[in-house]
Amino acid sequence: MNKRMLKAALRLAPLAAITAGALFNPAQVAAQDLARSPISLTSEVKIERVEVGANGAEKVKLFSPNDIAVVPGDKVLFTLQVQNSGAEPAAGFVATNPLPAPVRFTSVTEVWADVSVDGGLTWGKLANLTVKTKDAAGTTEIERAAGPEDVTHVRWVFVDPIAAGAKKTISYRGVVK
Numbered sequence: 001m002n003k004r005m006l007k008a009a010l011r012l013a014p015l016a017a018i019t020a021g022a023l024f025n026p027a028q029v030a031a032q033d034l035a036r037s038p039i040s041l042t043s044e045v046k047i048e049r050v051e052v053g054a055n056g057a058e059k060v061k062l063f064s065p066n067d068i069a070v071v072p073g074d075k076v077l078f079t080l081q082v083q084n085s086g087a088e089p090a091a092g093f094v095a096t097n098p099l100p101a102p103v104r105f106t107s108v109t110e111v112w113a114d115v116s117v118d119g120g121l122t123w124g125k126l127a128n129l130t131v132k133t134k135d136a137a138g139t140t141e142i143e144r145a146a147g148p149e150d151v152t153h154v155r156w157v158f159v160d161p162i163a164a165g166a167k168k169t170i171s172y173r174g175v176v177k
Helices: 003-016 031-035
Strands: 039-052 058-063 075-084 093-098 103-108 114-116 130-134 141-145 153-158 167-176
Antiparallel strands (some): 039 058, 039 075, 103 167
């Protein structure tokens, strides 16, 4: 994948699949219901680099993928801003974010977030998930513990309400493959 395609994937992929629906599974909510939801989500992608100053001190800096040459090994921070513009507290909604293909998952900030290793079919904590693969000969299917390289999606189910007019930030990290 060339640098221009990588930048586009990092910039656009998280925005395309964020879903929200008040009190329902977004897959079951009609488009008009989502449009009326008081919950709005915005996404931002930053590349994290460590720079050494003139005094030798290291400082972490965040860059837009459009402003630098993104290379394998770069750390990526995906941040989602969740805002309740309604007049009442909102809870029970879901935000789902797929990992862009050029990024390997490393961590999620919120301990209450879940991940999927099968394209969003099943969810859980990474330590509790497994994947099926072939053995070294490629003849027998085996099950192994899932690892960060297997994560396809991150999901947050908002059980605790967000107050009317309030904002909340959620995030996860990855590394460019």
